[in-house]
Amino acid sequence: MSGKSLLLKVILLGDGGVGKSSLMNRYVTNKFDSQAFHTIGVEFLNRDLEVDGRFVTLQIWDTAGQERFKSLRTPFYRGADCCLLTFSVDDRQSFENLSTWQQEFVYYADVKDPEHFPFVVLGNKIDKLERQVSTEEAQIWCLENGNYPYLETSAKDDTNVAVAFEEAVRQVLAVEEQLEHCMLGHTVDLHSSSKSGSSCC
Numbered sequence: 001m002s003g004k005s006l007l008l009k010v011i012l013l014g015d016g017g018v019g020k021s022s023l024m025n026r027y028v029t030n031k032f033d034s035q036a037f038h039t040i041g042v043e044f045l046n047r048d049l050e051v052d053g054r055f056v057t058l059q060i061w062d063t064a065g066q067e068r069f070k071s072l073r074t075p076f077y078r079g080a081d082c083c084l085l086t087f088s089v090d091d092r093q094s095f096e097n098l099s100t101w102q103q104e105f106v107y108y109a110d111v112k113d114p115e116h117f118p119f120v121v122l123g124n125k126i127d128k129l130e131r132q133v134s135t136e137e138a139q140i141w142c143l144e145n146g147n148y149p150y151l152e153t154s155a156k157d158d159t160n161v162a163v164a165f166e167e168a169v170r171q172v173l174a175v176e177e178q179l180e181h182c183m184l185g186h187t188v189d190l191h192s193s194s195k196s197g198s199s200c201c
């Protein structure tokens with residue numbers, strides 16, 4: 001087990017009102033406000049956690065989903081280690097906008113290798129009785145758009161909230177491990193006469 005704490009920046013994106021601030025506040029302060037105000041620009045909170053023996057400080061960046069705040073949020077995308085694409089299961093439009101959010105993130109964060117970037121998709125407000133998006137179609141979207149993990153959450157009931165942030169950490173650590181593995185592979189190649197090497201990078 002490594003004693004060093006890793007600082008990871010995760011960013012919550014998605015339409016206004018889907019529950020991004022509520023998820024962050026539930027996770028960090030264990031509070032829920034049924035009449036939360038829209039976010040203006042960005043806010044962030046930190047939380048320390050341990051995942052699979054690694055100590056991590058999670059820096060959670062909560063962004064304003066409303067279109068009029070676009071120029072206030074996009075400068076903060078750079079340097080994010082993971083992006084949580086969030087929609088609300090009772091709001092079909094917020095689900096249909098996931099691709100737009102994904103593209104906006106890749107563009108403004110200047111992601112060099114979008115295919116391997118760790119996105120996690122969250123379907124929030126599963127405590128609501130009337131859904132407009134089924135679990136199956138959300139899973140299909142995730143499968144077809146990059147094989148992203150999909151989690152259904154409720155910031156109100158505290159369902160899967162910690163699991164969602166832990167999954168974000170796992171995704172980042174998995175990419176990091178893959179990179180380390182590739183670098184090791186290349187080191188071995190330098191001393192090898194064989195042309196066959198690791199192809200994972």
Ligand SMILES: Nc1nc2c(ncn2[C@@H]2O[C@H](COP(=O)(O)OP(=O)(O)OP(=O)(O)O)[C@@H](O)[C@H]2O)c(=O)[nH]1
Pocket residue numbers: 014015016017018019020021022023033034035036037038039040063064065066124125126127128153154155156157
């Ligand atoms: N029933 C239910 N309501 C929720 C849940 N999460 C958030 N809400 C409510 O939905 C509304 C919007 O939540 P916010 O967390 O402010 O949404 P947001 O995504 O941060 O919105 P912007 O800041 O405008 O981007 C608030 O009234 C919350 O109380 C949830 O899991 N279940």
Ligand SMILES: [Mg+2]
Pocket residue numbers: 020021022037038039062063064065
């Ligand atoms: Mg907000």
